[in-house]
Amino acid sequence: MNEHELDRAVSRLPKSIEPPRDLWPGIAARLRRRARRTWYWVPLAAAAVLAIVMIGRTMETHRAWDVTSLAGRPLLGDKRLTASGRLRVGDWLQTDDSSRALVAVGRIGEIEVKPGTRLQLVAARDNDHRLALARGAIDATVDAVPRIFYVETPAGTAIDLGCAYTLETDSIGNGRLHVTKGEVEFATGPRSSRVPLGAVIQTRPAIGPGIPYVDDAPLPLVRALVAFDFEKGGARAARNVLAVARAQDALSLWHLLQRVDASLRPMVYDRLAALLPPPPGVTRARALALEPRALEGYWTKIHSIHFRRIILKGVRDVDPRTGTTRQHE
Amino acid sequence: MPSPDDLVARAQAGDQTAFRELYRQHAGRVYALCLRLTGNAGDAEERTQDVFVRLWDKLSSFRGESAFSSWLHRLAVNVVLNERRTTKRREQRVMPTEDPEDVGAQHAAPVHDSSGLRIDLEQAIAELPNGAREVFVLFAIEGYGHADIAALVGIAEGTSKAQLFRARQLLREKLDA
Numbered sequence: 478m479n480e481h482e483l484d485r486a487v488s489r490l491p492k493s494i495e496p497p498r499d500l501w502p503g504i505a506a507r508l509r510r511r512a513r514r515t516w517y518w519v520p521l522a523a524a525a526v527l528a529i530v531m532i533g534r535t536m537e538t539h540r541a542w543d544v545t546s547l548a549g550r551p552l553l554g555d556k557r558l559t560a561s562g563r564l565r566v567g568d569w570l571q572t573d574d575s576s577r578a579l580v581a582v583g584r585i586g587e588i589e590v591k592p593g594t595r596l597q598l599v600a601a602r603d604n605d606h607r608l609a610l611a612r613g614a615i616d617a618t619v620d621a622v623p624r625i626f627y628v629e630t631p632a633g634t635a636i637d638l639g640c641a642y643t644l645e646t647d648s649i650g651n652g653r654l655h656v657t658k659g660e661v662e663f664a665t666g667p668r669s670s671r672v673p674l675g676a677v678i679q680t681r682p683a684i685g686p687g688i689p690y691v692d693d694a695p696l697p698l699v700r701a702l703v704a705f706d707f708e709k710g711g712a713r714a715a716r717n718v719l720a721v722a723r724a725q726d727a728l729s730l731w732h733l734l735q736r737v738d739a740s741l742r743p744m745v746y747d748r749l750a751a752l753l754p755p756p757p758g759v760t761r762a763r764a765l766a767l768e769p770r771a772l773e774g775y776w777t778k779i780h781s782i783h784f785r786r787i788i789l790k791g792v793r794d795v796d797p798r799t800g801t802t803r804q805h806e
Numbered sequence: 807m808p809s810p811d812d813l814v815a816r817a818q819a820g821d822q823t824a825f826r827e828l829y830r831q832h833a834g835r836v837y838a839l840c841l842r843l844t845g846n847a848g849d850a851e852e853r854t855q856d857v858f859v860r861l862w863d864k865l866s867s868f869r870g871e872s873a874f875s876s877w878l879h880r881l882a883v884n885v886v887l888n889e890r891r892t893t894k895r896r897e898q899r900v901m902p903t904e905d906p907e908d909v910g911a912q913h914a915a916p917v918h919d920s921s922g923l924r925i926d927l928e929q930a931i932a933e934l935p936n937g938a939r940e941v942f943v944l945f946a947i948e949g950y951g952h953a954d955i956a957a958l959v960g961i962a963e964g965t966s967k968a969q970l971f972r973a974r975q976l977l978r979e980k981l982d983a
Contacts, residue, residue, distance in 0.1 A: 478981045483974060486927050486981075487946050493834035494841060500851055501829055504858045505822070624812060636812075662809070669809075
């Protein structure tokens with residue numbers, strides 16, 4: 478074996494090898510033992526930590542968000558809201574067909590609660606502002622660092638990445654998210670969708686978020702995506718998506734690439750690359766292998782062109798393949 | 807799927823479910839590193855557990871300046887090499903000579919693959935002397951430079967280069983045999 482053959486063989490070694498047995502039980506046991514030992518040897522420190530936690534929890538329960546009635550008399554807890562009140566952790570806020578309310582999201586934003594909505598304040602910490610939207614619709618506007626404002630719905634969780642959006646759901650999780658500023662991630666277990674401004678996703682119970690599409694997407698594309706995501710449309714639906722997709726639908730194809738069976742991935746990638754060529758460094762092989770860095774690189778390009786197109790809509794005509802302004806004769 | 811940042815943040819806040827998910831996502835990568843650095847499946851399992859226990863302690867110091875996986879990788883290298891340093895003398899007493907047959911038994915770390923060459927190569931790496939194996943794994947498989955390896959292992963850069971040369975020579979001989 479020469480040097481070159483050795484290098485080639487080494488380069489083919491896998492970076493990851495699964496342990497022959499599950500090592501987690503041993504790790505968990507050691508963490509538990511350490512926790513007990515710490516308590517035994519440092520009771521005062523543990524007591525101090527406990528006291529801080531208790532004080533923190535007490536303070537949290539006293540934290541509350543301001544609520545103002547915009548129309549009618551929303552129900553806050555078990556009381557009708559006449560003008561304004563405080564929504565505390567654990568409290569429910571409910572609007573009927575003719576009432577609306579405005580809720581201050583701590584100091585980072587606000588949500589308008591539309592008629593027919595029921596929501597609960599779940600957490601009001603500086604790093605975790607969390608609501609549960611049981612049903613109805615809200616308009617949220619948040620100006621904060623990503624991932625500190627969450628809205629849980631029956632179909633999954635909307636995670637704010639610095640944005641404004643409208644979120645609606647029925648009581649079992651059939652819903653819709655429309656982002657009007659920034660970006661939102663909607664996650665259900667291992668399935669998640671990234672929804673930039675000017676894009677929409679639908680949600681379904683037990684499935685979670687569908688593939689996002691631009692809010693002016695043609696109806697055949699939306700139908701094909703719904704068939705793929707929620708109606709077990711499989712390869713046929715995926716082909717329908719590819720047949721009607723335009724360059725401005727690249728964000729949908731980027732998600733589709735990660736959700737189709739591996740056998741369909743080349744077809745999706747080739748269509749995506751034809752509509753919006755990948756940036757330097759993103760190769761076909763790396764994208765087909767779903768390498769995170771390749772996917773992230775591609776997303777950055779898709780997102781920046783999409784952003785430019787949406788922001789300049791009505792002002793300049795932006796080429797959805799390149800993001801450059803089109804010159805007209 | 808929760809993003810890596812989200813999982814790390816939750817684990818930093820003490821969420822063991824998130825920490826278990828981090829374990830699930832990174833165990834294979836950490837175990838592969840431990841297996842190749844130690845050359846022994848049993849030791850690799852122990853070191854993998856050490857790494858994740860250490861990770862639980864150190865998570866609060868992760869500030870996100872680098873990718874979490876890179877940071878964890880560096881932590882794993884340090885855990886394995888520190889353990890190697892502290893047990894070196896004891897190991898020398900237990901196994902004063904490197905009888906190839908004994909070493910082969912110790913290094914039984916079967917890696918199943920359709921490629922016979924890969925299995926041979928894994929076995930050959932496992933059978934390298936400790937110093938040569940550590941340098942080879944860090945340089946040729948994990949992509950560290952000699953300056954980094956020298957700092958991590960506690961040797962001179964020249965020694966690292968010499969160990970690499972020795973490791974490559976030994977590997978070629980073993981694979982040709």
